[in-house]
Amino acid sequence: MGRVLIIGAGGVGTVVAHKVAQNPDVFTDVMIASRTKAKCDNIVKAIGNPNIKTAQVDADNVDELVALFNEFKPEIVINVALPYQDLTIMEACLKAGVNYLDTANYEPKDVAHFEYSWQWAYKQRFEEAGLTAILGCGFDPGVSGIYTAYAAKHHFDEIQYLDIVDCNAGNHHKAFATNFNPEINIREITQNGRYYENGKWVTTQPLEIHKSLTYPNIGPRDSYLLYHEELESLVKNYPTIKRARFWMTFGQEYLTHLRVIQNIGMARIDEVDYNGVKIVPLQFLKAVLPNPQDLGENYDGETSIGCRIRGLKDDKERTYYVYNNCSHHAAYLETGMQGVSYTTGVPAMIGAMMFLKGLWKKPGVFNVEEFDPDPFMEQLNKQGLPWHEVFDGDLEL
Ligand code: NDP
16 A cells, blocks of 8 residues: 655664554555664564665755655655654655654754744645645654544543643663653653643743652552643644643652752753763763663563543533553563553554555644544554543542
């Protein structure tokens, strides 16, 4: 049915490649390209399908990308490199006439700041080119928006309160490690918190607001209010929302390490001079931390990510909780990667499947909640991320 190019051969790219290979009726021709070709070749070896092509590409370089697109002629690119590459890949897609999907919004390298404005600015150019760009199609962002769209379509006349809750109750048995790219992860967590209330954004100190929340099959966990990018598009696309927040669990050990990393300057993203060489401390730290891709083997426990929603249906207040629990070990057995890469990579594959099946295809730049959630929800159940619903329970929030 379709030709797909996966860019990025990290933890998420590995899962996307496995899941794409499991759906050969949809993905007939596949290429994995990344900065380091050997990593792409290793993924192909692990999957055991020599028909998957590989290539080296610097995704910061538009001309290199265009040359690769013109040679392989993909219908859609799944961008699972880093958020820094979003704009160059979108630019190359426009030049070569290729559709686009990613899992994280653009961030400039030198400021830890994420917002959709840079990518939304491409809307008209994608419309004029007749190309589709699907933004933020991992789990959160991604499934969190699709859950919200599904709730709005089937269970609410008006969504008023939205809390996205992300719990990782896994244990990788390392003193400190991040579950995805450490540089991106630490930049996200050390920022100010932010949530939306009554038409305004409220800023908090980093990790200032926290609360114990109870997760299915896991129990109570300390959950911290963070800013997360899907809040920006969800409050825009669901204007009835009065309050939207995002919560993530962290253990005390993790937070202590994080505090030390910040206090000693290792979370800095500006250049420092070290023996005449310019280094960015956070990038150096990434080089010495455990590689998130190597955590899978000893990772036990599970993740639980969902949306807790309160609103009106037929003039009555109701609550709704929709969530998925994902076992790190099961993810590892299937793809060689832990649950955080798995929960991101599976939705990215499904998004590309939706596009190739013509179900999520319209010219322009869209966040996932702007498409029909039903066929996507159906695939989540088939592709390894089944979801569960609780109606009119206590949301704790
Ligand atoms: P990794 O760091 O493991 O992998 C990133 C990959 O991109 C690496 O293979 C890297 O190459 C490659 N890459 C980096 N820069 C370039 C470049 N200039 N040109 C070509 N390739 C490049 O990250 P993850 O797999 O953990 O994460 C991938 C993406 O998924 C990130 O954008 C992250 O923010 C997002 N994500 C989204 C989530 C969601 O739920 N929405 C959750 C988790 C992650 P090399 O190996 O040579 O360094």
